[in-house]
Amino acid sequence: MGYKVVVVGATGNVGKEMLNILAEREFPVDEIAALASRKSLGTEVSFGDRTLKTQDLDTFDFTGWDIALFAIGSDATKVYAPKAADSGCVVIDNSSLYRYDPDVPLIVPEVNADAVVGYTKKNIIANPNCSTAQMVVALKPLHDRARIKRVVVATYQSVSGTGKEAMDELWNQTKGLFVPGQEVEPKVYPKQIAFNVIPHIDVFLDSGETKEEWKMVAETKKILDPKIKVTATCVRVPVFVGHSEAINIEFEDHLDWEEATDILREAPGVLVVDKREAGGYITPIECVGEYATYISRIRQDSTIENGLNLWCVSDNLRKGAALNAVQIAEVLGQRCLKKG
Numbered sequence: 001m002g003y004k005v006v007v008v009g010a011t012g013n014v015g016k017e018m019l020n021i022l023a024e025r026e027f028p029v030d031e032i033a034a035l036a037s038r039k040s041l042g043t044e045v046s047f048g049d050r051t052l053k054t055q056d057l058d059t060f061d062f063t064g065w066d067i068a069l070f071a072i073g074s075d076a077t078k079v080y081a082p083k084a085a086d087s088g089c090v091v092i093d094n095s096s097l098y099r100y101d102p103d104v105p106l107i108v109p110e111v112n113a114d115a116v117v118g119y120t121k122k123n124i125i126a127n128p129n130c131s132t133a134q135m136v137v138a139l140k141p142l143h144d145r146a147r148i149k150r151v152v153v154a155t156y157q158s159v160s161g162t163g164k165e166a167m168d169e170l171w172n173q174t175k176g177l178f179v180p181g182q183e184v185e186p187k188v189y190p191k192q193i194a195f196n197v198i199p200h201i202d203v204f205l206d207s208g209e210t211k212e213e214w215k216m217v218a219e220t221k222k223i224l225d226p227k228i229k230v231t232a233t234c235v236r237v238p239v240f241v242g243h244s245e246a247i248n249i250e251f252e253d254h255l256d257w258e259e260a261t262d263i264l265r266e267a268p269g270v271l272v273v274d275k276r277e278a279g280g281y282i283t284p285i286e287c288v289g290e291y292a293t294y295i296s297r298i299r300q301d302s303t304i305e306n307g308l309n310l311w312c313v314s315d316n317l318r319k320g321a322a323l324n325a326v327q328i329a330e331v332l333g334q335r336c337l338k339k340g
């Protein structure tokens with residue numbers, strides 16, 4: 001006995017990973033449907049050792065389905081998520097559309113699993129931004145011990161965070177730079193991404209910060225603690241998968257780096273790799289396909305009274321999106337839904 005599960009956006013980066021992770025974690029699935037846009041009708045996607053044919057989201061009837069994992073952009077989500085939710089199917093949404101809605105819980109299971117029960121107001125649960133998800137997994141156990149006052153974070157975000165077209169753009173620009181006459185003109189990003197870094201993710205706001213930077217502030221407050229001050233600089237880097245973050249944390253109470261390391265070693269979802277020697281830390285390429293949020297370079301910040309620095313890396317398609325969404329479905333199944 002299990003659930004009837006729909007994966008929406010099954011041909012995309014996150015959708016494919018959601019299918020992989022549902023199968024890997026043996027989520028109790030009685031029936032599964034893979035949906036995408038009409039142009040992908042009949043496209044084959046893998047679910048464990050099965051092959052599913054993609055169906056058209058526009059004509060799909062969600063009645064009788066238990067859980068829909070959405071990974072399409074906000075515009076399409078606005079049209080289809082309420083349709084699914086109104087049919088009685090619980091939506092777990094990866095877009096940013098519902099994250100700041102007070103009637104929609106925003107969940108990272110290692111941090112605020114209890115808030116999942118709030119889904120009943122709209123039948124929708126939101127999944128956070130990829131950069132926020134891995135950061136709050138690292139912050140939560142430290143906050144519990146020494147109360148975080150302020151976080152200063154700089155991100156190094158991979159192109160898969162923008163979707164499959166952005167991965168193609170990095171690949172084609174990289175190849176194109178070695179083949180005379182081949183096109184390297186930017187289309188997805190405003191500037192060349194190959195062999196470059198771009199300090200701009202999502203739109204600019206009146207304050208001068210970008211929407212991505214604003215999301216890290218707003219989502220950390222909603223998931224972890226509204227009292228924590230966060231300031232972020234979000235940067236796109238020419239990495240295919242895996243987001244990295246340099247995080248500076250100021251605490252109310254003193255916390256030395258050795259105790260912080262011990263706390264993080266025991267924390268759910270975290271793996272510490274911190275040898276203080278060449279290669280004794282994690283880089284994004286090593287986290288691809290993994291579940292963990294990796295922490296390295298844990299050290300005191302001696303310029304403030306109670307400060308620490310650390311380096312945080314995770315697979316943005318997994319903990320930053322698909323894994324977190326499946327973990328939410330697991331919590332929902334264990335605490336709220338009856339098996340069919």
Ligand SMILES: NC(=O)c1ccc[n+]([C@@H]2O[C@H](COP(=O)([O-])OP(=O)(O)OC[C@H]3O[C@@H](n4cnc5c(N)ncnc54)[C@H](OP(=O)(O)O)[C@@H]3O)[C@@H](O)[C@H]2O)c1
Pocket residue numbers: 008009010011012013014015035036037038039040057058070071072073074076094095096128129130160161162163164165316317320321
């Ligand atoms: N990538 C990340 O790290 C990450 C992290 C957190 C959240 N997210 C969010 O997750 C969502 C998906 O991201 P992604 O990286 O997987 O994008 P992607 O690789 O570009 O895939 C987009 C998916 O959405 C489908 N789609 C788009 N418009 C549609 C429509 N009108 N009707 C039906 N299906 C439609 C596409 O289907 P077709 O193939 O048929 O076009 C495809 O399956 C976005 O909201 C993104 O912000 C992504």
